[in-house]
Amino acid sequence: MTDFVLEAHDLLVEKGDKVLLDIAHLGVLRSEVLVVIGPNGAGKSTLLSVLGLLEKPTGGWLAFNGERLDSADLLPYRRRMAVVFQEPLLLDTTVRENVSLGLKLRHFPHDRIEEKVRLWLDKFNISHLAGRSGRTLSGGEAQRTSLARAMVLDPEVLFLDEPFSSLDQPTKESLLSDLKRILLDKRTTVVMVTQDREEARFFGDRVGVLLGGKLRQLDRTDVVFRSPASEDIAGFVGVENLIHGIVRSVEQGLLKIVVGDVVVEAVGSQGPGKKVLLTLRPEDIMLSKPGPSAGTSMRNHFRGIISEISDRGALWRITVDCGFPALAFITRQSGIEMGLSPGTDVVASFKATSVHVIESGG
Amino acid sequence: MDLIWQGMLEAFRLLIKGDREVIGIMLLSLEVSGAATLLSLLLGIPVGAFLALSNFSGRKLILGMVNTGMGMPPVVAGLLVSILLWRSGPLGFFRLLYTPSAMVIAQFSLAFPIVAGFTMAGIGQINPRLRMQIVALGASRWQMLLLLLREARLPLMAAVMAGFGAVISEVGASMMVGGNIKDQTRVLTTATVMETGKGNFSLAIALSIILLALVFAVNLTLTYIQQKRRPA
Numbered sequence: 001m002t003d004f005v006l007e008a009h010d011l012l013v014e015k016g017d018k019v020l021l022d023i024a025h026l027g028v029l030r031s032e033v034l035v036v037i038g039p040n041g042a043g044k045s046t047l048l049s050v051l052g053l054l055e056k057p058t059g060g061w062l063a064f065n066g067e068r069l070d071s072a073d074l075l076p077y078r079r080r081m082a083v084v085f086q087e088p089l090l091l092d093t094t095v096r097e098n099v100s101l102g103l104k105l106r107h108f109p110h111d112r113i114e115e116k117v118r119l120w121l122d123k124f125n126i127s128h129l130a131g132r133s134g135r136t137l138s139g140g141e142a143q144r145t146s147l148a149r150a151m152v153l154d155p156e157v158l159f160l161d162e163p164f165s166s167l168d169q170p171t172k173e174s175l176l177s178d179l180k181r182i183l184l185d186k187r188t189t190v191v192m193v194t195q196d197r198e199e200a201r202f203f204g205d206r207v208g209v210l211l212g213g214k215l216r217q218l219d220r221t222d223v224v225f226r227s228p229a230s231e232d233i234a235g236f237v238g239v240e241n242l243i244h245g246i247v248r249s250v251e252q253g254l255l256k257i258v259v260g261d262v263v264v265e266a267v268g269s270q271g272p273g274k275k276v277l278l279t280l281r282p283e284d285i286m287l288s289k290p291g292p293s294a295g296t297s298m299r300n301h302f303r304g305i306i307s308e309i310s311d312r313g314a315l316w317r318i319t320v321d322c323g324f325p326a327l328a329f330i331t332r333q334s335g336i337e338m339g340l341s342p343g344t345d346v347v348a349s350f351k352a353t354s355v356h357v358i359e360s361g362g
Numbered sequence: 363m364d365l366i367w368q369g370m371l372e373a374f375r376l377l378i379k380g381d382r383e384v385i386g387i388m389l390l391s392l393e394v395s396g397a398a399t400l401l402s403l404l405l406g407i408p409v410g411a412f413l414a415l416s417n418f419s420g421r422k423l424i425l426g427m428v429n430t431g432m433g434m435p436p437v438v439a440g441l442l443v444s445i446l447l448w449r450s451g452p453l454g455f456f457r458l459l460y461t462p463s464a465m466v467i468a469q470f471s472l473a474f475p476i477v478a479g480f481t482m483a484g485i486g487q488i489n490p491r492l493r494m495q496i497v498a499l500g501a502s503r504w505q506m507l508l509l510l511l512r513e514a515r516l517p518l519m520a521a522v523m524a525g526f527g528a529v530i531s532e533v534g535a536s537m538m539v540g541g542n543i544k545d546q547t548r549v550l551t552t553a554t555v556m557e558t559g560k561g562n563f564s565l566a567i568a569l570s571i572i573l574l575a576l577v578f579a580v581n582l583t584l585t586y587i588q589q590k591r592r593p594a
Contacts, residue, residue, distance in 0.1 A: 054498055075502055083498035089491055092513055101509075102499040149499070159498075 003030045005065060005189050006051060006157055012059035013046050013213075020046050021057070021213045028157065033183060033190040035200040035221070038210035039236060044193035045161055047210065051191060052083045052159045065156075079106055082150035083159040086166055088142035090134030095126060095145050098134050102153045120152040123182055140171035147179065151186070158183075160192035164199060176202060197238050201225065209233050227356045231277050234358060240327045241280040244360065247272050254299075254352060262323035265299045268357035275360040284354035285328035287318065287346050289338060298349040302326070306344045309335070316340075320348045369567025376568055383545075388572055391549040394462050395530040398469030402477045402525050407518070409474075410481025411507060415493075428482065431475025436468075440538030443468040447539065460541040465549070468535035473525035480524060484517025485510050519588035523581050530577060550576070 004027040013021035021043045028034050028051075038044050049055035051062070053074045062069045064077050082102070090098050096117060103113045121127045124144040129137065134145060143163060150158060164172045180203060183190060192203060193210075200207050201221060208218040209228075217229040228234035234242055245259040247270050257264045257276060270276055290303060304322025316335045320326045326348050330340070340346065376384045413425060445451055447459040447467070458464045488510060496506050511518065533551035540547035542556060550573040557566040 049494075052498060054494055075500070078498070079500035081498075083495070085491065085495060087489075087491065089489070089495040091492070091496075091509065105500050105502075105505050153500070 004028060004063070005030050006191075007063040007066075008051060008060060009063070010060040011047075011050065011057050013043070013050060013055070014058040019213055021050070023047070023060075023213075023215045026051075026208070026215060026218070028189060028191055029206070031187040031189055032205040033192065033203050034206050034208065035204035036191070036193045036208040036210050036215075037195060037197060037200045037236070038193075039195055042210045043213040044195070044210055046213075048083070048159050048161050048191065048193050051157075052081055053078045054083070079153075080156045081159065082153045082155035082157075083161065084143075084146050084150045084163045086162040088134075088137075088139075088146040090137070090142055090145060090149075092135055093133070094130065095132050095134055095137070096121070096130040098145055099149045099152055102149060106153075116152050120148040123151070124148040124178065138171075139167050140175060143167060143175060144178075147175075151182065151188070156189060158188050158190045160190060160194075162194050162196075163192075165194070165196065197225075197236075209236065211236065226279075226281060228279060228358065231358055231360055234277065234279050239279040240282050241278075241285075241325075243278040243280065243324050245276055245278060247274045247276055255357065257357070260323050262302060264355065265352045266355035266357050267353050268355075270357060270359055277358045277360040279356045279358065280326070280350060280354060282317065282327045282329045284350050285326055286349045287320070287328050287330055287338070287340070288349065290345050290347050297351065299352040300355075301347055301349045303345065303347050306340060306342050306346060309340065309342060320346055322348050365563055366567060369564045370571060372564040373568030373571045376565075377572065384569070384572070386545060387548055387550055387553050387569070388576065390462065390547075391530060391551075391573070392576065394465045394536070394549060395469060395526060397466045398473050398529050399477075399522065399526040401466070401470045402473035403522065406474045406477030406521070406525070407481050407511065410478040410521075411485055411511065413478065414482045414485035415510075425482070428475050428479050431471075432479045434472055434475065435534070436472060436532035436536075437534035437538065439468050439471045440535030443471060443535065443539050459539060460543060460547060462540070462547055464539040465536050465547060468539045469529035469532065472532060472535065473529050476525045476528055477521045480517050480521030481514070484514035484521070487517075488513055516588055519584055523584050526580060527577055530580075531573070 006028040008023060008026045011021055011023040011026070012019070036044055036047060046055065050057050056071060069077060091101065099121060100113050100117045103116060118127070121130055124147060126141060126144050126148065129141055129145070134142065137145065147163070164176060167175065176199070194200060204221040206219065207221045207224040209216045209224060211232060217224055217233050225237055228237050228239060243259055243264070245257040245264060248256045248258050248263065249272055253267055255266050255268045255270060257266055257278065259278070264278060266278060268276070286298070302322035304320040304326070306318055307321045307325070308319040310317040314332055316330050316332055318328050318330055318340065320328060328348060413421065413428065443464060444459065446453045447456065447464055448454055449459070458467070492513070493506065493510065496509050501509060531551065533555055536549055537552050537555065540549070540552065542548050542552035550569050554566050554569040554573070557569065
């Protein structure tokens with residue numbers, strides 16, 4: 001049996017006649033970081049409140065370490081979890097008092113509290129703020145306090161509700177890396193909701209995509225970003241190359257797909273005549289100068305003209321117009337060696353297996 | 363000017379020589395108003411907190427009543443309590459009219475809505491998401507209530523000051539239900555009214571100054587406590 005710390009079954013949350021959340025099953029694995037992404041209003045915060053036992057669902061039930069929860073007395077279970085919200089929500093007292101609060105509520109002995117608080121203030125680099133009022137901190141300091149206040153409790157599950165969204169970029173980056181280090185070190189089970197795809201890629205062992213209150217895809221992070229299950233998920237997770245086409249023929253699992261004036265070969269299970277959407281990661285596209293084929297195993301070769309080069313430091317993002325716009329990454333070094341510039345003739349090549357085929361609704 | 367000066371000298375003289383009657387009046391004022399304030403805190407804080415945190419039909423009506431009560435004219439409170447405690451009234455059998463207890467009841471009915479109203483406003487202004495955070499930190503119902511009260515401590519202190527200030531300085535209700543009986547129900551305000559009526563301005567001024575000094579001392583202490591708890 002899979003080792004779920006927390007499971008939700010047949011979860012339904014309604015407000016009035018509106019369904020906010022409708023999830024048949026969601027399991028949180030021990031020691032994983034599960035990131036649930038979705039746009040505003042997708043039900044992310046509601047999901048987090050329900051899993052964190054802060055809001056009663058309209059229907060369905062939860063299990064904690066395999067034990068079905070009885071909604072009558074949730075306090076003992078709530079005390080094995082911790083939640084950090086988007087706003088730091090500190091009490092009007094010192095940083096030290098804020099961080100000790102949860103332990104005090106759990107009636108920890110005084111000396112244990114002092115010791116643990118000191119440790120966690122140190123881990124989040126806020127020891128020097130211990131005596132300061134929670135109300136006088138900067139955004140980053142306050143969110144560090146809020147995270148320390150949660151982590152000091154050694155939660156079996158830590159819930160993070162967009163905890164970085166109100167921070168400026170440099171503050172966010174330093175906190176992200178500190179938190180990642182701490183979470184890896186502690187092997188804490190984390191459920192995080194965010195609308196930031198980069199945070200999801202950075203933190204997530206698994207990613208769930210929540211759209212319109214439904215969990216549309218839940219898989220390993222690389223799988224979700226490489227092979228989104230549908231067009232709207234692809235749109236949300238931000239696939240760089242999204243190409244519309246129609247399946248012309250199928251031969252032993254190899255699809256020939258008409259895209260404008262060209263034919264792309266891909267692996268898939270769709271039948272002829274189907275409208276499909278192709279996704280392709282920029283790093284899977286190889287660029288070369290036109291000439292005798294290098295005899296690679298790649299089945300797709302398209303000659304085109306570079307329409308745009310965007311310099312991203314060590315990497316160049318190159319858009320090639322080859323019947324469809326294809327975005328490829330190439331190292332700066334190779335770009336210079338190949339003498340690439342806008343207007344240059346190139347060949348874009350990729351494997352049939354690099355193309356992910358989604359049935360298109362349209 | 364001369365009148366005020368004389369009054370102040372008289373006040374000092376009375377206090378320094380420890381005039382038995384004046385001291386007695388002062389102590390009774392403190393006792394009655396202190397007891398009324400204490401009672402109104404004991405009942406007003408829970409009621410105010412409940413009103414701030416609950417949501418039931420008719421809540422708005424009660425909020426309106428509390429808010430009206432905050433501006434209740436003392437004579438109206440005095441009249442209501444008089445009717446209740448009147449010998450033939452519904453609570454007449456307690457035989458409380460014209461006793462300090464009756465004054466405590468009348469003053470309580472003035473201070474209670476003030477304390478409840480301030481508590482309500484104090485807790486109501488706390489970010490509702492902070493309540494969720496406190497629950498998420500593992501607080502029981504009682505722990506959450508205590509934390510919210512601690513969070514609202516500044517408005518609560520203001521409630522104490524406003525409540526005490528209102529009752530120690532009111533005269534209408536104390537006069538009506540207490541009767542300003544010498545050595546029994548005479549307090550600073552009723553005594554001041556009486557002495558002014560008799561033309562004893564210097565004594566009246568002395569009593570007023572004592573009253574002011576008392577209110578000032580109590581408020582100063584509370585303000586000090588209120589500000590001290592504020593972390594830098």
